Amino acid sequence: MNKYKVITLFPDLIEEWKKVGIINQALKNNLIEIATVNLRNFGIGEYKQVDDSPYGGGPGMVLMPEPLDNAILQNEAKKNVFLTPSGQQLNEDLIQELLKYDSLNLICGRYEGFDQRVIDMHSDYEISIGHSVVSGGEIPALYLLEAILRRIPNVLGNPESLTNETFVNNQKDFPVYTRPETYKDHKVPDVLLSGNHKEIDNWKKNNLRDI
Numbered sequence: 781m782n783k784y785k786v787i788t789l790f791p792d793l794i795e796e797w798k799k800v801g802i803i804n805q806a807l808k809n810n811l812i813e814i815a816t817v818n819l820r821n822f823g824i825g826e827y828k829q830v831d832d833s834p835y836g837g838g839p840g841m842v843l844m845p846e847p848l849d850n851a852i853l854q855n856e857a858k859k860n861v862f863l864t865p866s867g868q869q870l871n872e873d874l875i876q877e878l879l880k881y882d883s884l885n886l887i888c889g890r891y892e893g894f895d896q897r898v899i900d901m902h903s904d905y906e907i908s909i910g911h912s913v914v915s916g917g918e919i920p921a922l923y924l925l926e927a928i929l930r931r932i933p934n935v936l937g938n939p940e941s942l943t944n945e946t947f948v949n950n951q952k953d954f955p956v957y958t959r960p961e962t963y964k965d966h967k968v969p970d971v972l973l974s975g976n977h978k979e980i981d982n983w984k985k986n987n988l989r990d991i
């Protein structure tokens with residue numbers, strides 16, 4: 781069973797996400813294991829400090845190396861993934877590569893990010909989920925986890941959902957429709973109502989557009 785740990789200052793975000801949808805089902809069916817590691821527990825001193833101002837000046841705070849270093853050392857995994865906006869861009873190939881490891885640590889930054897030394901010491905991957913910056917690594921970590929988990933056998937109700945998906949073979953998925961047949965003058969394509977499976981399959985193939 782694949783095991784994932786999310787190292788974060790905001791474990792509640794991850795724990796709430798675990799309660800819904802296919803992730804919740806997958807956890808209940810013991811298909812995956814997801815644990816949160818509260819970085820605050822590794823903080824320094826009475827106030828459990830985890831961040832400090834940057835050397836050389838500048839705005840904001842930086843996550844200190846020691847709490848992160850200790851959190852990672854006490855939670856060994858096959859690979860350590862740091863979520864960073866400047867990291868390698870997430871795509872389907874990278875997700876397939878990450879699926880090979882039966883344990884991953886996903887390490888979430890906050891504020892101005894990680895002290896570079898902890899990245900130099902522990903990083904196997906630095907991954908970005910897109911060319912925009914959000915306030916913390918938790919949503920990027922959840923995005924990455926959802927992309928990985930839906931590819932684990934039996935997590936999705938129907939594995940066929942994965943075969944024609946957007947980005948598979950550099951194509952966009954075909955458009956999909958459900959009841960009613962006509963909605964505000966917009967009609968479902970006739971072929972989908974024809975019952976002719978050969979023609980329906982052809983229509984689907986012809987509507988997989990290049991990305």
Ligand SMILES: C[S@@+](CC[C@H](N)C(=O)[O-])C[C@H]1O[C@@H](n2cnc3c(N)ncnc32)[C@H](O)[C@@H]1O
Pocket residue numbers: 863864865866887888889890891892893894907908909910911912913914915916917918920
């Ligand atoms: C406000 S950001 C830090 C931004 C940093 N000063 C910079 O410009 O690269 C705080 C944290 O959010 C996470 N983060 C923000 N945007 C991200 C993205 N596009 N992909 C992955 N992680 C991201 C990272 O963990 C980062 O350390």
